[in-house]
Amino acid sequence: MKWLLVIYICSGITGECRIPPEYPAVKNNYYDCVQDGLGDAYEILFGSESVFNSEMIVNSQLYPQYKCSPVKDEGKVVT
Numbered sequence: 443m444k445w446l447l448v449i450y451i452c453s454g455i456t457g458e459c460r461i462p463p464e465y466p467a468v469k470n471n472y473y474d475c476v477q478d479g480l481g482d483a484y485e486i487l488f489g490s491e492s493v494f495n496s497e498m499i500v501n502s503q504l505y506p507q508y509k510c511s512p513v514k515d516e517g518k519v520v521t
Contacts, residue, residue, distance in 0.1 A: 443471075443512055443513070443514070444468050444469065444470060444471075444512075444513045444514075445468070445469045445470075445471065445472050445474070445475035445510045445511065445512060445513060446466050446467070446468055446469075446475075446510070446511045446512075446513045447465065447466060447467045447468075447469050447475045447478055447479050447482075447508060447509075447510055448461060448465050448466045448508065448509050448511070449461065449462055449465050449479060449482055449483050449486060449506060449507070449508045450506065450507040450508070450509075451486060451487070451494075451504055451505075451506055452504065452505055452506070452507055453502045453503060453504055454502075454503030454504075454505060455501075455502055455503050456502075459507065462486055468513060469510070472510060475510035476510055479508035479509075479510060480508070482508075483506035483507075483508050484506070486506065487499065487504065487506055
């Protein structure tokens with residue numbers, strides 16, 4: 443079974459969450475999904491190629507969230 447990773451960057455001020463353009467992403471297993479979710483969320487906010495600076499993170503109270511959802515082989519999300 444594959445897993446769909448969705449990362450959200452959320453604002454504690456507005457309550458809105460946005461999905462970066464490269465997501466959702468399909469992962470081969472749950473372990474990879476969780477591991478990549480944690481690592482990728484960190485890189486999006488704090489990595490060397492991040493579009494966010496410390497002032498933006500503080501002023502908008504930005505925080506990451508991620509979700510791993512099972513996907514059937516034919517590409518449909520299992521509910």
